[in-house]
Amino acid sequence: MAAMDEVRYGEAVKDNMEAVLMVAPEKLEVKQVPVPEPLVGEVLVKVESTTICGTDIEIIKGTHVPRWPPQLPAILGHEWAGRIVAMGPHTEGFGFEMGDHVAGTSHAGCGACRMCHIGRYNLCYNYGKTVTGHRQYGHVSQGSYAEYVSNNIRALHKMPKDMSFELGSAVDPAACGLWTAKRAGINAGDTVIILGSGPIGVFAFESARALGAGRIIVVGGGRRLEIIAGQGAETISYREGNVVEQVREMTDGQLGNVVLETAGQKASFQWAIDCAGKGSRVALTGIPEEIPDIAWKRVVLEEMDIFGVRANPNCGDEVIGLIRGGRLRVEPYITHRFPLKNYQEAHDIFVARQDGALLVNLTPGT
Ligand SMILES: [Zn+2]
Ligand SMILES: [Zn+2]
Structure with missing residues (x-):
């Protein structure tokens, strides 16, 4: 077994990845950027499917800068699912394994404040303080509009392998x-x-x-x-x-x-x-x-x-159970599919609500 403080890769990961960068308000660019390395408590996940959220559209307008994102360029996106391809330091023993299919969620609390202690990590007192381990992916931390995201295991939900990544990328909005x-x-x-x-x-x-x-x-x-x-x-x-x-x-x-x-x-x-x-x-x-x-x-x-109501604390696993049991339907609401590199077109269709655009799914690296 590798030392606990090392990054362990399950497959070859290239140096650079495709990502959609918000470079300025209402200005997006598809670029190659370095693949992030997983830090303590994080795993590297290959993003297989990601979905546009209404909040992304608001963030792209630039009205939330410098809160969301704190600096530009930034990679947005927080509704996604993928596959664990590397385990960062101190991620063993939590039940996440190499190759697991996971659905992401945006908030990872610091884990140590009063709100985190009572399970209300969406209201973490240390919001935005990176040093405490707090993250909000796609808002104050790198999001899923990329081929890879390095995500804390606190903000991941394990999916059954017979659930598609496309359904998995609806776990976050469904949890809301x-x-x-x-x-x-x-x-x-x-x-x-x-x-x-x-x-x-x-x-x-x-x-x-x-x-x-x-x-x-x-x-x-x-x-x-x-x-x-x-x-x-x-x-x-x-x-x-x-x-x-x-x-x-x-x-x-x-x-x-x-x-x-x-x-x-x-x-x-x-x-x-x-x-x-x-x-x-x-x-x-x-x-x-x-x-x-x-x-x-x-x-x-x-x-x-x-x-x-703020976001979706503690609802990801419940949603996965409901989807799996056929109690919460996702497929009827998937209206559009695009490669991630066509993000601008997908964005415009979502904003125009063209053909009733609801879940607009994007696949990175295609
Ligand atoms: Zn959202
Ligand atoms: Zn906290």
């Missing part, structure tokens, strides 16, 4: 949907209103379904909404008529027991409260640029619970 549903808490038979028909809305729908919701009404628009309707959701197009009135009508005036807001728009924030019924629970994932006036009186007198 599951966490949103779990934050609100879904009881058997609940009427759940989901605002937004993008990838997180889709996976909030799938998760609410898996958790035993009775009725699920998704508010969204265009081809994306049709795709969700095709999977059994009741739908309301926000472009046609008054959303709240339609929800009221469909629920005999009772509104939702649970509302999951995934669109992050001023109007959808408003609807989140206005579509929430007595004793309801509301989870919010988006952050609108402008916050609307909320009906706080109703929140108080109708005893609503409101939950913020």
Whole structure:
């Protein structure tokens, strides 16, 4: 056995790799860059599939610099799956082996702060302090828009080998949907209103379904909404008529027991409260640029619970179980596939929501 403090390679790895670099706001370049070497606690993973997230699009606009990313050029991407090709120092004994198939997730907490101790590592007090071991891949640390990523084993989920990498690259966004549903808490038979028909809305729908919701009404628009309707959701197009009135009508005036807001728009924030019924629970994932006036009186007198949602702590293994058991569907939402080098085209299609673009998958090195 190799010394614990050495890097052990399971196959020949070249010196350079293809990567999509964000070089400036709205400016991306496909380039060859050095393959990273795994540090303590990290494994080198060959990225086999990666998916575009709405957050990537926001980061590419440059409005989050220097928080996300702290410096340019940067490699984004945090929804991915791949194969372990090298084990870094001190990675033995955790259950990860050379050749394992793994799905990535963005947050790796420091492991030592109060939030990490209670499992809320997405709220790590040492966020962004690299020296503590904290990472958020594709945000403050190198992401998956590359042939290889050196990832801490704390931010990996082992996949069964009969699950495709393409499904694996949906584990992170699906976990965001599951966490949103779990934050609100879904009881058997609940009427759940989901605002937004993008990838997180889709996976909030799938998760609410898996958790035993009775009725699920998704508010969204265009081809994306049709795709969700095709999977059994009741739908309301926000472009046609008054959303709240339609929800009221469909629920005999009772509104939702649970509302999951995934669109992050001023109007959808408003609807989140206005579509929430007595004793309801509301989870919010988006952050609108402008916050609307909320009906706080109703929140108080109708005893609503409101939950913020950040990313997807502790949900990756659960999602893999749900996908494997056929309880959470991914395939119907994979709308596009591209080689990673065609990232710009994929990005533009996602932004334009062309043909209802939902999961736009990219394969590095092809
Ligand atoms: Zn994401
Ligand atoms: Zn921490």
